[in-house]
Amino acid sequence: MTTFLEARGLCKSYGRPPRPVLRSIDLSLPRGVIWGLLGESGSGKSTLARLLLGLERPDAGQILLEGEPIRRWRSRHPGGMSVVFQDYVTSVPPQADVAAIIAEGFPPGAPRPDSAAIHALMDRVALPRFLSGRLPHELSGGQLQRVCIARAIAARPSLLVLDEPVSSLDIAVQARILELLQDLAKEMTCLFITHDVQAAVHLCEQLIFLHQGRIIASLPREELFKTDNPHVRDLLACTLVLKDF
Amino acid sequence: MSLRQALLRDGLAVCSLLFLLLVLLAALLAPWLAPQDPLAPDVQNKFAVWSAEHWLGTDHLGRDVFSRLLYGARCTLGFALLTTVFTLLAGILPGLLAGVLCGRTETLLLRLCDILLSFPAEVLILAVTGMLGAGPEKAALACLLAKWPWYARMMCGIARQYADTNAVRFARVMGHGLPHILRRHILPRVAGETIVLATLHTGSFILTLSALSFLGLGVQPPAPEWGAMLGEARNALLRAPWLMLPPGAAILLVVAACNYLGDCLHDALEGRCGDEGKAVFS
Numbered sequence: 001m002t003t004f005l006e007a008r009g010l011c012k013s014y015g016r017p018p019r020p021v022l023r024s025i026d027l028s029l030p031r032g033v034i035w036g037l038l039g040e041s042g043s044g045k046s047t048l049a050r051l052l053l054g055l056e057r058p059d060a061g062q063i064l065l066e067g068e069p070i071r072r073w074r075s076r077h078p079g080g081m082s083v084v085f086q087d088y089v090t091s092v093p094p095q096a097d098v099a100a101i102i103a104e105g106f107p108p109g110a111p112r113p114d115s116a117a118i119h120a121l122m123d124r125v126a127l128p129r130f131l132s133g134r135l136p137h138e139l140s141g142g143q144l145q146r147v148c149i150a151r152a153i154a155a156r157p158s159l160l161v162l163d164e165p166v167s168s169l170d171i172a173v174q175a176r177i178l179e180l181l182q183d184l185a186k187e188m189t190c191l192f193i194t195h196d197v198q199a200a201v202h203l204c205e206q207l208i209f210l211h212q213g214r215i216i217a218s219l220p221r222e223e224l225f226k227t228d229n230p231h232v233r234d235l236l237a238c239t240l241v242l243k244d245f
Numbered sequence: 246m247s248l249r250q251a252l253l254r255d256g257l258a259v260c261s262l263l264f265l266l267l268v269l270l271a272a273l274l275a276p277w278l279a280p281q282d283p284l285a286p287d288v289q290n291k292f293a294v295w296s297a298e299h300w301l302g303t304d305h306l307g308r309d310v311f312s313r314l315l316y317g318a319r320c321t322l323g324f325a326l327l328t329t330v331f332t333l334l335a336g337i338l339p340g341l342l343a344g345v346l347c348g349r350t351e352t353l354l355l356r357l358c359d360i361l362l363s364f365p366a367e368v369l370i371l372a373v374t375g376m377l378g379a380g381p382e383k384a385a386l387a388c389l390l391a392k393w394p395w396y397a398r399m400m401c402g403i404a405r406q407y408a409d410t411n412a413v414r415f416a417r418v419m420g421h422g423l424p425h426i427l428r429r430h431i432l433p434r435v436a437g438e439t440i441v442l443a444t445l446h447t448g449s450f451i452l453t454l455s456a457l458s459f460l461g462l463g464v465q466p467p468a469p470e471w472g473a474m475l476g477e478a479r480n481a482l483l484r485a486p487w488l489m490l491p492p493g494a495a496i497l498l499v500v501a502a503c504n505y506l507g508d509c510l511h512d513a514l515e516g517r518c519g520d521e522g523k524a525v526f527s
Contacts, residue, residue, distance in 0.1 A: 053418045078420040091411040095433045104429065108421045155419070 004031040004189045005052065005159060010061035012047055018059075021047045023213040025061070031158070034190040036204030038197060038235065043210040045193045049163050052191065053083055065159070079107030079155030086164035088144045092136045098122075098147050099132040105154030113154075121150040125180060142173035149177070153184055160185065162192045166199060178202055197239045209235070251513030258509035261502035268499055272318035281309035283316040283469045292485040301491045304474070305481050306467075313469035314491050320381065320470040322499070325450040328385040329443050332450075335389060336396025337439065341431055343397070344404025345413075345423065351401060358394035358401075366391040370453065374462045381464045384457040388450055399442070400435065407434050441510045448503030455496050471496050 010025035022044045029035055039045050050056045052063060054070035065073040065081075074080060082105065085091045092101045099118045106113050119129050125146040136144055145165060152160060162181065166174040181192070182203050194200050200207055201221055209217040211231045219227060225236070252258050271278060280300070287307030294302050301310040343354040361369075373387035407413065413430050421429075455472025457463035459479075464470035466477070471492040478488035 053414075055414055055417060074420045080420075081418055083415060083418050085411040085414070087411055091415060093412050093430055093433070096429075104416065104421075105419065108419060108425065151415070 002031055003028050004066060005029040006064045006067075007052065008062050008064075010048070010051060010058045010063070012044075012051060012056070012058050021213050022051070022058075025213075025215055027208070027215070029189055029191070031189050032187075033206055034185045034192060034204045036200035036207040037191055037193045037210065038195065038200050038207060039210035040195055040235070044213040045195075045210055046163055048210070049083075049161050049191065049193050052159075053081060053161055077158065078109060079105075080157055081159040081161070082152040082155060082157040083161045083163060084145070084148050084152045084165040086167050088141065088148050088168070089136070091148050092144065094136055097133050097135055098127075098139070101136070101147055102151045102154060105151035107155045110155075121154055124153070124184070125150040126176075141169055142177065145169060145173075145177060146180070149180065149184070157188055160188050160190045162190065164194055165192075167194070167196070174199070197235060252509060255509050258506055261506045261509070264502045265499065265506065268318055268495075269322060271315055272322055275312075275315040275319055279309075279312035279315045281312040283308060283312040284467050285309075292481065292488075294487070302485075302487065304477060304488055305485075308467075310474075310488065310491050313474060314471070314495060317469040317471045317474055317492065318495070320464055320468065321451055321455060321472070321496075324381050324385050324454050325447050328388045328450045328454070329447045331385075332389045332392045332396060332446070333439065333443055335393040337400045337435075340397035340400025341404045341427060341435070342423075344401040344406075345408045345426060345431060347405065347408070351405070354397060354401060358398045361391075361394040362398070364391075367453075370457070371462075374457060379462045379465055381454065381458070381470070384454055384463040387457075388453055392446070396442070400439075403435050403438060404431050407431050437510075437514045441507055441514060444503055444510060445507035448500040448507070451496060451500050451503070 005027070006029075007025055007027040010022055010027075011020065012022040013020045025048060037045050037048065047056075051058050054063075054074060063070055068076070096104075099115065102118050102121055103113050105121075106117075115132070118132060122129055122132065127143060127146050127150065131139065131143065136147075139147065149165070162185075165181070166177050169177060178199055181190075185192075185203070192200060192204050201224065204221060206218070206220055207224060208215055209229070209232050217227060217229045217232050224232075227233070252262070280298075285308065287303065289307065290299075290303055291305055291307040292303065293299050293307070296302070299309050299311065301314065304310055304313070339354055343351040369391040370384075370387040373390055374384055377383040377386065407430060408426070410430075413426055416426050416430060451471075454463055455470070455475065458470045458472030459476040461476065464473045466473065474492040475489060475496070478485070478492065481488060
């Protein structure tokens with residue numbers, strides 16, 4: 001399987017004096033695999049996502065996409081990477097309607113998408129077509145996150161980063177969005193960032209565990225419960241299991 | 246509730262808007278509305294009181310005050326509006342760019358603004374006008390130089406606030422350029438605040454330009470301008486004190502209408518935007 005994304009020795013610190021958030025991260029993501037990035041809050045998951053998306057520069061280390069630095073790769077593949085954020089409210093311009101929001105997900109420089117293309121995307125994320133003229137504040141949280149997902153897959157990106165896309169949704173909507181993502185993410189390299197082990201196991205084939213800015217384990221889903229890494233076992237032990245009271 | 250609905254619910258705001266539109270219309274139609282030539286002296290009829298022929302009387306040279314008031318509105322409002330537009334452009338563009346680009350561009354602009362803002366605006370305006378010489382266009386340029394850093398700083402802060410949202414991050418991840426981010430994400434969100442600031446500052450520019458004309462640094466005689474008319478009336482304060490009233494009341498009412506309209510727009514926008522609006526204006 002060819003490597004799509006490769007990160008070598010990534011380090012990132014914030015504040016003065018510098019507080020390290022990521023310490024020497026090495027990562028190699030093959031094409032077409034759904035990866036889960038897990039860790040407790042503050043372990044550096046979202047920082048790593050921002051670096052991989054080129055939103056911030058690492059203090060040290062290098063990120064290569066198909067052997068090229070992010071900026072060069074992005075200029076050659078406009079719309080080649082995309083993202084769904086946890087906070088769907090700030091993810092969309094409040095003055096734009098649903099159709100305009102989804103249209104922004106098409107590659108820069110591409111012709112303006114027609115309503116048929118917008119409706120096709122809305123169908124894929126199970127959004128009723130009559131919502132296309134609605135503004136963000138007229139939608140529920142689940143509907144708005146579906147709009148964000150439709151926008152994220154509009155350009156058929158090679159890399160899709162899902163930064164805790166279901167964390168702020170209620171549990172019924174979470175399940176429906178996860179099913180949707182499972183269906184959509186098959187077509188691309190996907191990095192699913194979460195602290196929810198159950199959601200990650202449900203969706204991802206490979207799991208990467210972050211702890212205090214370091215990768216402590218990277219293993220296939222089937223081997224998750226066989227690992228003897230104490231931090232991973234702690235995280236698994238924290239997962240709630242419903243019992244028959 | 247939309248901005249228009251919020252405005253229409255406030256009777257005084259509607260009156261202010263209608264009054265300003267009326268004054269602008271009167272200024273535009275001055276050549277057709279003015280009963281007399283505003284520059285034609287009639288020394289035998291100087292300091293005439295209000296009459297059917299001279300609705301607001303005549304000044305120290307016998308010129309019709311009402312006609313001068315109409316023509317003066319062109320100069321006063323025209324220069325105030327032009328100053329507002331150019332100051333907005335000079336402040337908003339670098340401010341927005343610095344707010345979106347951040348880093349060194351932002352630091353450089355903010356330090357430059359800090360230096361310029363460390364001078365009191367009135368002193369800077371007087372100093373620049375003193376250097377450039379008297380004239381309305383020079384007074385307007387002095388106002389622009391003194392006020393653009395204020396706009397730039399304000400817009401930089403607002404743009405920074407909006408540039409730091411996930412919506413803009415998504416656009417950057419997709420590879421959209423700066424023009425797209427400004428057009429789609431930043432400009433639509435700062436438009437409301439910009440209109441409010443412009444309305445408030447138009448009143449402020451009317452006062453400043455009138456004050457400069459009053460001091461003899463703005464519009465030069467015999468051209469009619471409200472501040473200059475007030476300055477000329479000052480010289481005849483004991484002989485004809487009523488001459489102060491028309492230009493003084495015109496400045497007062499137009500500035501009050503601008504300020505009230507600006508306040509109302511601000512309140513409507515704050516109500517519409519919730520916390521975002523409050524953050525901008527607090």
